Amino acid sequence: MIKVTDLHKSFGDLEVLKGINAEVQEKEVVCVIGPSGSGKSTFLRCINRLEDITSGEVVIDGESLTDPKLNINKLRSQVGMVFQHFNLFPHKTVRENITLGPIKVKDMNQEEANKLATQLLEKVGLSDKADVYPASLSGGQKQRVAIARALAMSPKVMLFDEPTSALDPELVGDVLEVMKDLAKEGMTMIVVTHEMGFAREMGDRVIFMDEGKIMEEGTPSEIFDNPQNPRTQTFLSKVL
Amino acid sequence: MFDGLIDLINSPHWGNTLPFIRRGLALTLYITFVGVFFGFIIGALAGFARLSKNKIIYGVATVYIELIRGTPILVQALFLYFAISQSFGINFQAVTAGIIAIAVNAGAYIAEIVRGGVESIDKGQKEAGRSIGLSSSQTMRYIIWPQAFKRMIPPLGNQFIISLKDTSIFAIISVGEVTFLLRQYVSSTAVTFEPYVMLSLAYLVITIPAMLILRAIERRLDV
Numbered sequence: 001m002i003k004v005t006d007l008h009k010s011f012g013d014l015e016v017l018k019g020i021n022a023e024v025q026e027k028e029v030v031c032v033i034g035p036s037g038s039g040k041s042t043f044l045r046c047i048n049r050l051e052d053i054t055s056g057e058v059v060i061d062g063e064s065l066t067d068p069k070l071n072i073n074k075l076r077s078q079v080g081m082v083f084q085h086f087n088l089f090p091h092k093t094v095r096e097n098i099t100l101g102p103i104k105v106k107d108m109n110q111e112e113a114n115k116l117a118t119q120l121l122e123k124v125g126l127s128d129k130a131d132v133y134p135a136s137l138s139g140g141q142k143q144r145v146a147i148a149r150a151l152a153m154s155p156k157v158m159l160f161d162e163p164t165s166a167l168d169p170e171l172v173g174d175v176l177e178v179m180k181d182l183a184k185e186g187m188t189m190i191v192v193t194h195e196m197g198f199a200r201e202m203g204d205r206v207i208f209m210d211e212g213k214i215m216e217e218g219t220p221s222e223i224f225d226n227p228q229n230p231r232t233q234t235f236l237s238k239v240l
Numbered sequence: 241m242f243d244g245l246i247d248l249i250n251s252p253h254w255g256n257t258l259p260f261i262r263r264g265l266a267l268t269l270y271i272t273f274v275g276v277f278f279g280f281i282i283g284a285l286a287g288f289a290r291l292s293k294n295k296i297i298y299g300v301a302t303v304y305i306e307l308i309r310g311t312p313i314l315v316q317a318l319f320l321y322f323a324i325s326q327s328f329g330i331n332f333q334a335v336t337a338g339i340i341a342i343a344v345n346a347g348a349y350i351a352e353i354v355r356g357g358v359e360s361i362d363k364g365q366k367e368a369g370r371s372i373g374l375s376s377s378q379t380m381r382y383i384i385w386p387q388a389f390k391r392m393i394p395p396l397g398n399q400f401i402i403s404l405k406d407t408s409i410f411a412i413i414s415v416g417e418v419t420f421l422l423r424q425y426v427s428s429t430a431v432t433f434e435p436y437v438m439l440s441l442a443y444l445v446i447t448i449p450a451m452l453i454l455r456a457i458e459r460r461l462d463v
Contacts, residue, residue, distance in 0.1 A: 079371070087362075087364035104374060105374060
């Protein structure tokens with residue numbers, strides 16, 4: 001589904017990704033963990049080309065991100081992204097946040113889009129919030145709307161960039177529940193996270209990144225119970 | 241002392257200036273509205289040019305903005321009305337010259353308002369728009385611009401008030417706006433006090449309500 005080959009990314013002189021090779025199968029949930037500054041967010045942002053790729057290749061469902069003929073807008077509409085800081089559109093209601101993409105990118109009509117928004121809000125448990133503006137929502141509610149907004153495009157894969165890091169601890173659970181439901185439905189997911197509980201429970205595979213490289217990857221039990229790389233061991237001893 | 245005051249209050253010049261105020265203010269407002277309208281179009285274009293990654297587009301806009309902001313509007317009006325019309329044989333009507341001067345002058349300041357407004361929107365908004373598949377121009381149109389425009393309203397209102405007052409310098413190129421007419425009144429009657437009080441009031445009648453409206457809008461927009 002997604003194949004990343006020797007991905008390098010530099011910001012000026014600073015090389016943030018130093019040759020990443022990874023593969024994600026359909027319906028797989030891959031959790032990316034690692035210390036801050038390890039390049040895991042940049043890695044995620046390269047997958048829908050919010051960051052331009054310096055060298056290497058990313059192929060999503062047979063389409064290469066570095067192909068000059070690629071329709072990047074179409075590709076992005078098939079790759080859902082959930083941000084740490086939600087990035088909801090503050091001048092639009094919750095419903096409008098969700099329907100904007102389907103209407104403008106997929107030419108869906110208003111009525112159909114509204115129906116879709118109603119379904120998605122039900123799914124994330126916010127049916128009563130359709131007509132409010134994001135400012136009146138809690139962080140956890142905002143993030144669930146952001147997930148609904150991404151799902152409205154019926155993406156083939158969902159990318160989560162530390163979706164719970166900006167939330168008050170008591171609000172993390174609701175967002176993780178929604179993500180677990182998604183995983184159970186068979187959504188392909190790449191989740192950059194500090195929630196080790198989620199990674200262990202829901203991850204099919206866990207990738208540990210440090211200093212712009214993948215240091216170790218494996219099943220949750222391999223990574224959490226029996227890490228081989230000394231850096232993984234050090235990191236986990238600090239966070240667990 | 242009191243006789244003088246009573247004479248002043250009963251002076252016929254208060255009433256006599258009114259037709260000139262009315263006629264002049266109409267032209268002042270006309271020049272301001274039309275000038276700022278085109279100034280907004282120029283400013284939006286120049287503002288976006290300043291946000292452009294294309295170095296030539298950026299450079300042209302920067303030169304325009306800095307030339308205008310670095311010279312007085314009086315000099316710009318003189319240049320436009322006398323230097324350009326003489327050297328290139330274009331004969332502007334004075335009013336047209338005034339409108340162009342306001343548009344070009346306000347455009348430079350509005351360009352910076354537009355640039356600042358767009359830049360003030362968190363880059364996460366753009367990323368969110370692009371990540372659901374909106375194109376760059378759709379993201380600007382549906383996401384960035386509505387939010388940026390809201391933030392631009394207070395400074396645009398200020399620019400309108402500044403431009404309104406700037407029209408007074410067109411008296412120097414014989415535009416029949418309110419300052420020009422009242423100066424004529426002064427030179428034909430040799431009375432100074434009443435006409436200039438009335439002239440000041442003429443501007444305040446527009447600027448004070450404009451400022452109050454602006455403040456009310458700001459409160460409602462919560463910006």
